[in-house]
Amino acid sequence: MRNPEKNIIYFKLEQSMNRIVELLKDFDVKDDYETLQKYSVDYGIMSKSIESKRKLPSAVVFLKKNDEVERLMEIVREYHVPIVERGKGTNTLGGAIPLKENSVVVDLSRMKGYSTEEDSIVSLPGTEFDEVGIEKFPVLPTSFYMASIGGFVSGGSLGLGSLKNGAIWDNVTWVEVYTPSGRKELKGDEVKAVVQAGGTNGIITKMKLKSVKRGKIRVRRTQFSSLEKAVDYAVNQDGAEFLSIRNKKMMSAMGYQSENWTVIVGEEEGGGEDVVFRDLITNFAGAYYTVVNKMKVSYASLDLPLYKLYELNELKDECMVDAELSKSQGIMFSHTYFLDCNFKLEGYKFDLHSVLINDRAEKDRLSKMIEFKRKYDPEDLMNPGKLMF
């Protein structure tokens, strides 16, 4: 049923939408107003700046098999149809939100299946983490219980396990991707052209990840009166799966009484409380999301080299601070959230209010994405407007 307030806009779009729906008539396709509304948002709408950019798609296509992807890509090529790939739509940076009129959202969450070997997982994009077994993934998003593997490989970054095993791009060893210029297989370092590229370089239809055997995770919270002591303790926690340094204000927002600084360490078989993996969401990366959602406060993030952590002292009474230690391409750093404040601190900005991949990928990976884009999607048909090239 259509929303009467939106009838005028909907009517204007209808003509071009009808043409696209006609082209897609042999697919499992939907174009009713409720579906289009639902597929015009992801969790990125928490940011007003991202929300303001969203457009209603023309149609949503549900794909299950490679031959359907191939047929769709023929239409994309021939009729220059903009595509927005979508797994479960839990991206917080607007990755699955259409920015261009007449886009078609491609739902890949039904393209399921996987196999495991001794040291690897081969998966189709729609498979969920629980289906394979979360203890096998070297890194997984805190949102693992509601996300798809394809969505994490395409749009994710750090998460549970990344302090020990690196980011998602350090753990994908092979991908199959469909671009407007055809099907490609990428291996080794080549995968960095599409991992975290947010679908801007094609539809990922199969991927191989390294796997681990993870035991039970225990979480311990240790209190410190000074930041120096907290940081010194934190950087010596070898083998931790995740680690977060938080100030009193952040702990209080999460419902804990604490000293000035708290270090939360999650470690396999380490001392501390047993924790159901699912509950880690409030203990780790989901923390900023949970607090912002609850308190409706401003938020920003910076990636800081470890020596810069000592500067957080200046913000101790001003901001809620959550510094999550991680590793990417062998280098340890702090993915740091600042809530409810204006701060002047220099670091590498991981922009939580921008839809652009350029505003969060490091230079070397970004140049691989851009090179691939220029070669295989110069018209910017794949998730358009999200990669400046």
Ligand SMILES: Cc1cc2nc3c(=O)[nH]c(=O)nc-3n(C[C@H](O)[C@H](O)[C@H](O)COP(=O)(O)OP(=O)(O)OC[C@H]3O[C@@H](n4cnc5c(N)ncnc54)[C@H](O)[C@@H]3O)c2cc1C
């Ligand atoms: C509470 C909470 C906690 C979170 N914690 C983390 C975290 O720890 N780490 C982290 O990295 N993220 C985190 N996220 C963000 C997000 O949940 C993850 O990145 C998740 O893995 C995305 O999966 P999805 O299936 O929802 O993908 P979607 O949101 O559907 O898609 C993600 C991006 O990939 C593209 N895409 C999806 N599938 C494909 C495909 N097959 N081929 C090409 N492109 C595709 C989309 O266009 C989009 O740009 C969190 C989100 C929430 C709400």
